[in-house]
Amino acid sequence: MEGAAADATFEKPSFTERTVGNYENRLRKFSSPERVFEYFSSVEIDKQFFMTRDDLARAVTPYTYRHGAPLASKNPKFNAKASVQKNPKDVAEEYLRLVRKVLLDTPHVTPGDVAALLQFRDGHRVDFEMHGGPQRKKTFFDLVDADGDGLISYPEYMFFNTLLTIPQRQFELAFKMFDSDGNGKLDHREFKQVYYTIMDLMRLRTPAGRQDRSLQDDDAPIFKHLFGELATETLSYEAFCAFRRDLKQEIMRIQISFPLYLDPAVLSALHSSLWMT
Template identity: 35%
Template structure:
């Protein structure tokens, strides 16, 4: 698969609004409606050891596993296998860390040996191009903790860049308000999706929103907010309990003070257009949290049990609030 195919396999997306496509692909006998653009990725090609421009299945499982693990959890596992506490690990130690990670991921656990049922894959996941990139052809190099943490940050950002490029169909460097809204609701439950899509459609009728364009920096900041959803929701829910309502200013202030993320007025306006269900100027918090949590959950693809699942639910707050049921 190509890098953009990897993104679409992991991240739920709609066809970009400017492409005039209602779906990706076509049926036999149909006129081919066109293709979704595939943005090139220099980042993923760093690990393309055979120079075919494609990501193999075992590398796909490798990336899926990495994307499912929070940076903090990887750091804990990394340090456990750093026997001499010198901030670096060997190839064999790294393979043990990855095996542990895959056991907490649905696809990784199912393909634990790196093999796919009915598919002949040469060698386990840990022998892919990424491992060679880290440890060299002879496997004797050692991996520093800081280098891998930076790699993970780059990986997350590259996935965001590919998602943004997917919606930036005309390669203008920005995406429409409609496409940004589509990216937000793509993970919604089927029972709630239609009403959210109806609100997205209404963006075209709002003069102050229909011509808005969202930059990659704005897109990236909102994605960072998703990754900090738990502390952000704790703040919003606590504030809502005391004050009863959540206005645009409240939302923007909480994002900055709690998470250190500055959301622009344009982003806030689109969020409230989609998640202000009764148009009273206040956020429908549970609906907003449900959709964003689904996005992070779907990408992580956790198994039902295990230490990561346990840690994810060890929030005293979640046992006593309606928002909590979405965070476990």
């Protein structure tokens, strides 16, 4: 009976879904970080693409062969049928305008006014904060989004990707290598050397990685959260490891809360893969 219930809950994917899902799994595993970022990005601003929270969750979570799971790129570069999403800031402003119209600006609200508001809400992601609720406590996912615009840029994605994929031992060795004064702490300049050294090692792992574009010194906005707004603080190895652990926990939370149609076996495998490094 339990098996029958499971089969009813999780339908088998169609041939098209399986084909696209297999392609996306190969893309995640073998393609360069830049190509993965572009494929899963869904927001375009000034000809630059950015990831939303859901885009990032899809980029790091394998396809699970369940009918109805999110598939296909939302980037018109990879999918001609895709439509670029609005900047979340624009969506929030439009939603607040409609709410203000219904609650404040319209003396006699009609069913059509309410219907327009509900239609907009159902067609966009309107979360508790956008609706006027208090801002939630910052998570380490938000620290990856260094400028706080609700989007992940390519440099931010590379920093996130590097933290999750490089073994901790390599970070430890690089940390000690650039600790010039031997005090067990790095300043902002020394840590950037650690990061770019580790990122170069990651690129050398695969031919695709060697084709990835390089990042410049000003492409690391996340570091201000580790060293302060003016980059004058220092960072110990223990504090960095704590930051990395918390980031992994945040990604695990996103993967579990994201509607990926996962069964317990898949969730267990994802949890193990995140904590092995």
